[in-house]
Amino acid sequence: MSxxxxxxxxxxxxxxxxxxxxxxxxxxxxxLRKKGYLLKAGSRCTxxxxxxxxxxxxxxxxxxxxxxxxxxxxxxxxxSDYLAFAxxxxxxxxxxxxxxxxxxxxxxxxxxxxxxxxxxLEKYFRHIFQTAYGASLMRVKHLYALSKEEIYxxxxxxxxxxxxxxxxxxxxxxxxxxxEYVSEIRRKxxx
Amino acid sequence: MSxxxxxxxxxxxxxxxxxxxxxxxxxxxxxLRKKGYLLKAGSRCTxxxxxxxxxxxxxxxxxxxxxxxxxxxxxxxxxSDYLAFAxxxxxxxxxxxxxxxxxxxxxxxxxxxxxxxxxxLEKYFRHIFQTAYGASLMRVKHLYALSKEEIYxxxxxxxxxxxxxxxxxxxxxxxxxxxEYVSEIRRKxxx
DNA sequence: CGGATCGTTGATCAACTTCAACGGTCGTGG
DNA sequence: CCACGACCGTTGAAGTTGATCAACGATCCG
Numbered sequence: 001m002s003x004x005x006x007x008x009x010x011x012x013x014x015x016x017x018x019x020x021x022x023x024x025x026x027x028x029x030x031x032l033r034k035k036g037y038l039l040k041a042g043s044r045c046t047x048x049x050x051x052x053x054x055x056x057x058x059x060x061x062x063x064x065x066x067x068x069x070x071x072x073x074x075x076x077x078x079x080s081d082y083l084a085f086a087x088x089x090x091x092x093x094x095x096x097x098x099x100x101x102x103x104x105x106x107x108x109x110x111x112x113x114x115x116x117x118x119x120x121l122e123k124y125f126r127h128i129f130q131t132a133y134g135a136s137l138m139r140v141k142h143l144y145a146l147s148k149e150e151i152y153x154x155x156x157x158x159x160x161x162x163x164x165x166x167x168x169x170x171x172x173x174x175x176x177x178x179x180e181y182v183s184e185i186r187r188k189x190x191x
Numbered sequence: 192m193s194x195x196x197x198x199x200x201x202x203x204x205x206x207x208x209x210x211x212x213x214x215x216x217x218x219x220x221x222x223l224r225k226k227g228y229l230l231k232a233g234s235r236c237t238x239x240x241x242x243x244x245x246x247x248x249x250x251x252x253x254x255x256x257x258x259x260x261x262x263x264x265x266x267x268x269x270x271s272d273y274l275a276f277a278x279x280x281x282x283x284x285x286x287x288x289x290x291x292x293x294x295x296x297x298x299x300x301x302x303x304x305x306x307x308x309x310x311x312l313e314k315y316f317r318h319i320f321q322t323a324y325g326a327s328l329m330r331v332k333h334l335y336a337l338s339k340e341e342i343y344x345x346x347x348x349x350x351x352x353x354x355x356x357x358x359x360x361x362x363x364x365x366x367x368x369x370x371e372y373v374s375e376i377r378r379k380x381x382x
Numbered sequence: 383c384g385g386a387t388c389g390t391t392g393a394t395c396a397a398c399t400t401c402a403a404c405g406g407t408c409g410t411g412g
Numbered sequence: 413c414c415a416c417g418a419c420c421g422t423t424g425a426a427g428t429t430g431a432t433c434a435a436c437g438a439t440c441c442g
Contacts, residue, residue, distance in 0.1 A: 062336045070331050083325035086318075092332075115314070122313035123306070127277075129320035134274035136327035140261050141283075143334060144367050145253045148430065169388065176335050181430060183390050339398065359421070372398060374422050 002027060004052055005104060008076050012127045013120050023121075026114045027104040032097040038105070039095040045084035047105040051077050054101025057170060060093050067094070069174040072166070078128055098166055148177045149185045193218060195243055196295060199267050203318045204311050214312075217305045218295040223288040229296070230286040236275035238296040242268050245292025248361060251284050258285070260364040263357070269319055289357055339368045340376045 002024040009015055015023070027050075032038065038049060041060060049056065051073050058071040058079060070093070073079035084091040088108055106114065115121055146154060155175055156163040163171060169179040193215040200206055206214070218241075223229065229240060232251060240247065242264050249262040249270060261284070264270035275282040279299055297305065306312055337345060343366055347354040354362060360370040 060332060060336070068332075068335050070328055070335070081325070081328075082321050083329065086321060086325065119310060119313075122310075122317050126313050126317040126320060129317060129324050130273050130277060133320050133324040133327055134272070134277065136324060136331070137261055137272075138274065139331065140327070140334075141251060141259075143331075144259050144261070145251070167388070178431060179389070180391085180432080184392095184430090187390080358419095360419095369399060370421070371400080371423085375398090375424095378422080 002029075002052075002104060004076070005050055008050075009121070009124050012124045015118075015120070019118060023114070023118065026110045027106050030103050030105055032101045032103070034097055034099050036097045036101075037094065038097070038103065039081070039091060039093065041092050041094055042090055044088065045081045045091040046088075046107050048078060048080045048082075048085060048108070048111055049073070049095070050104040050106075051075055051079065052102040052104060054103075055098040055166065056095055056101060056103070057098050058093050058095050059173070067173065069170055072098070072162075072170075072174060074162070078132075082129075098170065143176065148175070148181065151175050152177065152182060152185060153189070193220075193243075193295060195267070196241055199241075200312070200315050203315045206309075206311070210309060214305070214309065217301045218297050221294050221296055223292045223294070225288055225290050227288045227292075228285065229288075229294065230272070230282060230284065232283050232285055233281055235279065236272045236282040237279075237298050239269060239271040239276060239299070239302055240264070240286070241295040241297075242266055242270065243293040243295060245294075246289040246357065247292060247294070248287050248289050249284050250287070250364070258364065260361055263289070263353075263361075263365060265353070269323075273320075289361065334367065339366070339372065342366050343368065343373060343376060344380070 005024070005027070006015065006020060009023075029052075030038070032054070038047070038056070039045060039058075053075060056073040056077075056079055057069055058073070058081070059067045059069040062068045071079065079095065081091040081093045083089075084093075085108060115125070142151060142154065152172075152175055155171065168182060172179045172182045196218070197206065197211060197214070200214075220243075221229070223245070229238070229247070230236060244266060247264040247268075247270055248260055249264070249272070250258045250260040253259045262270065270286065272282040272284045274280075275284075276299060306316070333342060333345065343362075346362065346366055359373060363370045363373045
């Protein structure tokens with residue numbers, strides 16, 4: 001059933017056979033079509049999400065009401081507003097499907113129960129967050145070290161398949177530049 | 192001895208009495224004077240650091256050779272280049288003391304042993320990284336939502352004591368703006 | 383076919399950087 | 413204890429990156 005999550009977990013920790021069927025019971029599958037929402041700003045952040053297939057976009061509305069992406073998640077990524085999730089508070093973010101997407105979700109209290117019942121999963125999540133935090137600091141590093149033009153090409157060269165998959169204006173938003181400027185530097189690069 | 196780390200851990204998980212003296216054995220205390228280094232770019236990232244007293248500055252040298260801060264750590268914060276630490280690779284960052292600083296440090300292999308011996312500490316570190324990752328995303332959100340001027344005043348108003356403690360040019364670097372521009376907007380604000 | 387969505391173009395403009403120079407302060411050595 | 417130098421914040425002028433705005437074209441989908 002959620003062989004996929006199981007496979008992902010066993011990359012980091014050993015899972016006893018007898019737990020194979022018990023872990024998935026804590027999760028619920030959700031199918032989203034393109035542009036469907038998992039989370040909206042102002043609402044309680046009840047869930048943590050694991051992407052089985054597809055792509056999620058986490059964004060907020062800036063003061064001009066323009067959506068501003070802060071994070072994507074594709075296959076085998078976890079996503080939530082973890083400050084709001086951990087404190088069970090309201091979030092300021094939206095989570096929306098970029099394409100048709102299938103996720104597993106788990107509530108905060110169920111995740112607490114899950115970790116209580118299978119304590120070795122703490123290690124799994126510790127790894128997940130440790131890597132995510134490290135990657136996030138690298139991202140800040142790039143934001144500070146590179147020009148917007150370099151940021152764009154650095155990203156599209158590092159993740160070419162992703163640049164194919166996601167509309168250009170979303171990549172622009174994620175990288176903190178305007179779609180117009182992306183157009184400009186791409187044209188410049190061609191000549 | 193490291194009552195302070197113990198106190199911090201027990202905020203998140205319960206620690207059996209008998210472990211009170213055994214946990215600190217994995218750590219080593221290091222005293223740094225102002226400008227002293229814990230980590231240098233190009234070297235193996237062997238340690239994870241916990242600040243007992245003082246303040247650390249994690250930075251890298253940008254293409255012009257100017258230091259660029261990506262993270263501070265004060266009392267009760269953990270700090271390392273976690274991507275390099277997790278993979279036991281070389282780092283591109285420096286970690287330097289902003290003021291006289293006292294830290295605990297633990298090697299990668301000792302931390303693995305520590306977590307093996309006291310598995311409940313996985314939960315502690317999971318919390319640490321979960322919060323750090325959430326905060327890092329909030330930081331990206333601010334970088335995208337606010338003008339540099341707003342970023343500066345937002346920060347100094349949210350952490351006034353910190354703005355007192357750390358030289359202005361380091362705060363500027365951390366926030367991604369030039370010292371000259373900080374001067375300008377502060378003057379503007381006064382009139 | 384028709385409308386919404388997405389990328390493009392070019393002109394204008396503001397935010398912020400860069401550079402060079404100066405002044406104050408702190409700490410260290412003589 | 414004083415003097416010198418390094419360090420840090422400030423100023424102002426000039427320059428550049430990248431945003432904004434408005435308009436147009438292409439494509440996709442119902």
